[in-house]
Amino acid sequence: MLEINSVQAGYDRTTVLHDVTVSVPEDGVAAVLGHNGAGKSTLLRVAMGLLKPKSGTILLNGEDITSLAPNQRVARGMAYVPQGQQSFPHLTTAENLQLVADGRPDGSKAMVEALDLFPVLRELSSRRAGLLSGGQRQQLAIARALITRPRLLLLDEPTEGIQPSVVAEIEETILALSRRGGLSVLLVEQHVGFAMRAGQQYYVLEAGRVTSSGAGGVGSEQTVRAALSV
């Protein structure tokens, strides 16, 4: 589905990613794990087009999308939930979702489906997103991404800084979506248990390099924990 090939990227003169190669299987989940500062979020920013790589290529279903703008990648079926429960804080919950549904032929239907996944957002539809709790904002962020009906979803630490009860709900939703088919996921996560339950493939990033990779699943959890503790 997505192939990130030998990517080198960074900010100004600082190189954050060194020759990173990651692929996401069709209808599958690839999990990227690593400590803070390993380059996980930078990898997703490169994949989504928010940061141009210094070298390397990004292929989506075989098409080279390295030079495409983020909104063009969205039009090709990619969606991105950035780190930090980001929203448009002065728009209401409904406006945050309507914004993405606008101009899409099936936008209204997609919006209803997204709200069905996170019913709490329906009750908060007239509240400004900046006044929602962290967990509610993360649900809003995932719902907003799903309205574009993505074939590939990039999730950057979706459970970070959120209370446990909401974390469980978000994890269940992501697992259900990936099992339903028709959606591939590139998941960046520090929570190893969740990442390995969700991922069919895993990559461990250390200081901008892939130091370990392999088949995912609960059975690989100890291997990954060992790789992360090095």
Next chain:
Amino acid sequence: MTVILNQSFTGISIGAVLLLIALGLTLTFGQMGVINMAHGEFIMAGAYTTYVLQKSISSAGISLLVALPLAFLVAGAMGALLEWLLIRRLYTRPLDTLLVTWGVSLMLQQLARDVFGAPNVQTHAPDLLTGNMSVAGVTLANNRLFILGLALLCALTLTLILRLTPLGRRIRAVVQNRDLAEVSGIATERVDRTTFFIGSGLAGVAGVALTLVGPIGPTMGTNYIVDAFLVVVVGGVAQLKGSVITAFALGVLQSVLEYSTTVSVAKVIVLVAIVAFLQWRPQGLYTLRTRSLV
């Protein structure tokens, strides 16, 4: 009592002019954060559009009605061109933007001198707008009433566009979180250009209105640009209602002070009041609160 009412109407009419010239800036400066020193020249372009139209359309009323949408398009196109040529390359460099747009404003003033000549020119107001009407002893100038109505109509339309339309949602989204807007599928560069088009177009409409109360000249825009920025800053950037309230408050304050002092002293007192207000409330009259920084 009649004196108070007369002065109040004068203040409100000054406020209406302030609101009209500041409306475009609430978008380009208030929403986008671009310090566009050429905004005044878009006002001038709107005024000269009215002047040119009156040369080809003999009826002052019809030419004024045609001038309103045409000036919007002319000034809007100039703004969109400026955004495409220069400003989009300078979004992260506000001081450079200020200098560049100031240079553009000087060039546009010179262009106006070359095309229309250095002396001021005048348009003829439609008969309907030349007289006065008297309500409860208060004399209301028809042209001032027209400007008041036009300013309120423009403010209401802009509010409705920003609040209720897909374009308005996109504009607000891009202002609040550009990267998130981009990854939500919004073509942010196109939104920037459209926002600049509307903001500059509103300056053109203000230019048409100003032909009813004064002469048209190459430097007319510079007379209004500082006042326009003051209205947006005091109102609170990114807040249209703040600009509306501020424009009328400053207009009435100016009018009341002019009555008891002189025009110059009134202007000084208003400026001192603004400085004091911004010391107390640097964020302006209205701000939006959020639970977090995102």
